[in-house]
Amino acid sequence: MLGENFRKDFQKIMASSADAQSAVLALLHEIQKENGYVSEEDACELSELTKIPYSRIKAVMTFYTMYNLKKTGKYHIQLCRNLSCHMAGAPALKQAIEKNLGIKEGEITKDGLFSFCEVECLGSCGTAPVIMVNETYHENMDEAGLEKLIENLRGNFKK
Amino acid sequence: MKILLEKSAFDIETYLKNGGYEALKKALSMKREDIIEEVKKSNLRGRGGAGFPCGLKWSFIPKTEGPKYLVCNSDESEPGTFKDREIIHKNPHSLIEGMAIAAYAIGAQTGYIYIRGEFARETRIIEKSLAEARSKNFLGSGILGRNFSFDIKVVRGAGAYICGEETALLESIEGKKGQPRLKPPFPAVKGLYQCPTVINNVETLASVPYIVLHGGSAYASIGVGKSAGTKLFSVSGPVKKPGVYEIELGMPFKKFFEEELGGMREGEKLKAVIVGGSSVPVLTAQEAMAANLDYESLQQAGTMLGSGGMIIIPERQCMVEALFILARFYHHESCGQCTPCREGTGWIEKLMKKILEGKGASEDVDNILSISENMMGRTICPLADALAMPAISFIKKFEHEFNAHIKGNCNLCRK
Numbered sequence: 411m412l413g414e415n416f417r418k419d420f421q422k423i424m425a426s427s428a429d430a431q432s433a434v435l436a437l438l439h440e441i442q443k444e445n446g447y448v449s450e451e452d453a454c455e456l457s458e459l460t461k462i463p464y465s466r467i468k469a470v471m472t473f474y475t476m477y478n479l480k481k482t483g484k485y486h487i488q489l490c491r492n493l494s495c496h497m498a499g500a501p502a503l504k505q506a507i508e509k510n511l512g513i514k515e516g517e518i519t520k521d522g523l524f525s526f527c528e529v530e531c532l533g534s535c536g537t538a539p540v541i542m543v544n545e546t547y548h549e550n551m552d553e554a555g556l557e558k559l560i561e562n563l564r565g566n567f568k569k
Numbered sequence: 570m571k572i573l574l575e576k577s578a579f580d581i582e583t584y585l586k587n588g589g590y591e592a593l594k595k596a597l598s599m600k601r602e603d604i605i606e607e608v609k610k611s612n613l614r615g616r617g618g619a620g621f622p623c624g625l626k627w628s629f630i631p632k633t634e635g636p637k638y639l640v641c642n643s644d645e646s647e648p649g650t651f652k653d654r655e656i657i658h659k660n661p662h663s664l665i666e667g668m669a670i671a672a673y674a675i676g677a678q679t680g681y682i683y684i685r686g687e688f689a690r691e692t693r694i695i696e697k698s699l700a701e702a703r704s705k706n707f708l709g710s711g712i713l714g715r716n717f718s719f720d721i722k723v724v725r726g727a728g729a730y731i732c733g734e735e736t737a738l739l740e741s742i743e744g745k746k747g748q749p750r751l752k753p754p755f756p757a758v759k760g761l762y763q764c765p766t767v768i769n770n771v772e773t774l775a776s777v778p779y780i781v782l783h784g785g786s787a788y789a790s791i792g793v794g795k796s797a798g799t800k801l802f803s804v805s806g807p808v809k810k811p812g813v814y815e816i817e818l819g820m821p822f823k824k825f826f827e828e829e830l831g832g833m834r835e836g837e838k839l840k841a842v843i844v845g846g847s848s849v850p851v852l853t854a855q856e857a858m859a860a861n862l863d864y865e866s867l868q869q870a871g872t873m874l875g876s877g878g879m880i881i882i883p884e885r886q887c888m889v890e891a892l893f894i895l896a897r898f899y900h901h902e903s904c905g906q907c908t909p910c911r912e913g914t915g916w917i918e919k920l921m922k923k924i925l926e927g928k929g930a931s932e933d934v935d936n937i938l939s940i941s942e943n944m945m946g947r948t949i950c951p952l953a954d955a956l957a958m959p960a961i962s963f964i965k966k967f968e969h970e971f972n973a974h975i976k977g978n979c980n981l982c983r984k
Contacts, residue, residue, distance in 0.1 A: 426722070427744075428743075428762060429744075430744075431743060431744040431745065432742065432743050432744040433744060434744040434745075435724070435725065435726070435727055435741065435744055436724070436725065438727070439686070439725060439727065466745075469745075469746050470744065470745065470746060473729065473746040473747065473904075474686075474726070474727030474728050474729050474747075475727070475728035475729065475901075476686045476687070476726075476727040476728030477727060477728075491894070492648045492847075492894060492898055493648055493649070493843075493847065493880055493891055493894050493895065494648065494649060494805035494806060494880055496890075496894055497806060497807065497882070497883070497886055498805075498807075529728075530646075530648075530730065530898050530901055530902065531646060531647070531648040531649075531730075531847075531898070532687055533645045533646060533650065533651045533654060533685065533687070533688070534651055534654075535648065535649050535650070535651055535803065535805035535811075535878070535880070536651055536803055536804060536805050536811040536812045536813065537811075538805055542687065545687075545689035545690075546689075546690075547687075547690070
């Protein structure tokens with residue numbers, strides 16, 4: 411079910427778009443902001459709200475990789491796997507993340523706090539390796555920095 | 570000589586103190602044709618990668634009535650490229666001023682900044698800067714008391730490299746899958762919402778205020794020959810000082826590498842250089858050291874200036890593994906529309922994986938070369954070429970590393 415917050419933003423986004431179809435990317439971003447991912451049900455509801463055929467919404471949400479199609483953790487960790495990050499130590503970071511969280515790439519922790527996946531170039535190659543947690547970049551990342559970051563995120567949650 | 574990053578201005582007050590928006594004031598007192606003429610004279614070329622003359626692109630816009638659009642391509646996603654982000658961080662108003670001038674010159678009423686979805690922080694910077702510009706009437710209706718109205722909307726992408734291709738970007742603004750359009754018609758005739766549209770890169774647009782303020786010939790005198798002006802290079806890899814550099818076009822790579830980048834880090838040795846983003850042919854260290862950083866010299870050296878996304882590859886990096894990483898990227902990012910690209914990038918990725926894992930044979934390498942040849946020039950957009958070109962150059966220039974993998978004795982992957 412799309413929530414109250416979404417419905418408020420919905421009107422705003424529709425009003426500032428040239429037409430309903432042009433609003434789809436922004437609307438999907440909003441859904442994801444609220445729920446962490448875009449579910450089939452939410453996409454169906456969006457289709458009804460916008461009067462855009464479901465197939466066209468599905469086409470968009472499956473084309474663009476930023477839309478998560480399954481549940482993600484409260485903190486969704488994405489590690490760049492492209493060349494500059496690779497040379498700067500991304501493979502070791504991948505191992506460290508998996509070990510620390512006790513999950514494999516593409517999985518979510520049992521408590522729902524973390525999920526982890528690899529992504530293609532994040533456009534931050536000069537400060538490689540880079541990881542992104544939700545919408546925030548963490549650059550020049552190393553294993554010690556990673557430990558600290560995950561610890562902080564766990565701490566935030568407990569508070 | 571620096572233009573884009575000479576002075577940082579995080580807010581509009583600083584930008585104004587630095588002489589900001591003077592170019593817009595001047596432009597609004599000029600005839601539209603004269604602005605386009607100055608940009609033509611400047612020899613400014615598209616900084617996103619293709620290097621198409623900017624003034625010429627603007628001149629293709631028909632002088633008919635009806636809506637026209639100006640679109641800024643800020644979908645910076647080519648591996649190795651992070652220069653537009655630097656402009657947004659350090660000088661966001663130079664982009665907005667450049668856009669206002671460009672819009673006036675081509676007669677556009679609405680502008681779009683299409684920014685990659687991951688750049689959440691950069692999106693906030695742009696939104697804040699747009700609000701500042703509106704508050705001073707550099708955007709909005711009746712700009713600076715003139716009969717010219719223009720405003721800019723921000724559209725966030727959602728993680729698709731292909732949307733950096735200009736017609737895929739238009740599809741994405743229209744809320745569709747980012748699949749490139751068949752051309753012609755070109756965007757100047759039928760672009761966004763079927764209306765005449767100019768699409769320029771962030772760096773291109775941010776260079777416009779200088780050209781208007783100082784004249785096209787002043788800009789043309791910077792750089793070398795047809796490669797006019799300054800260019801941003803975003804440098805990654807194990808050099809002493811990675812980062813974004815603005816240099817005059819024509820600087821020898823050797824000088825740039827030694828004086829600006831400080832050479833390689835301790836214990837690292839230079840093996841190869843990808844000069845202009847991951848889609849251009851790779852240069853060996855020796856080739857790079859002999860090349861100058863401008864459009865023509867790099868073409869002569871067998872590569873391209875591209876986006877200026879420079880990846881420095883050290884001796885320790887296996888080139889088979891590096892090409893596998895690039896093949897995986899292009900396969901992942903192929904939009905799936907054209908068979909040679911959709912299948913070709915996939916085949917190359919599979920063959921590279923096989924070779925990387927020591928299960929390859931020399932026919933696999935020949936097959937990659939043959940697939941690459943058959944991908945190039947046979948698709949709607951250049952994404953297929955963007956893998957084929959590095960693939961061919963990696964194999965031809967580092968054949969010994971591919972052979973070592975086939976024989977199962979790559980020293981670099983064994984560590």
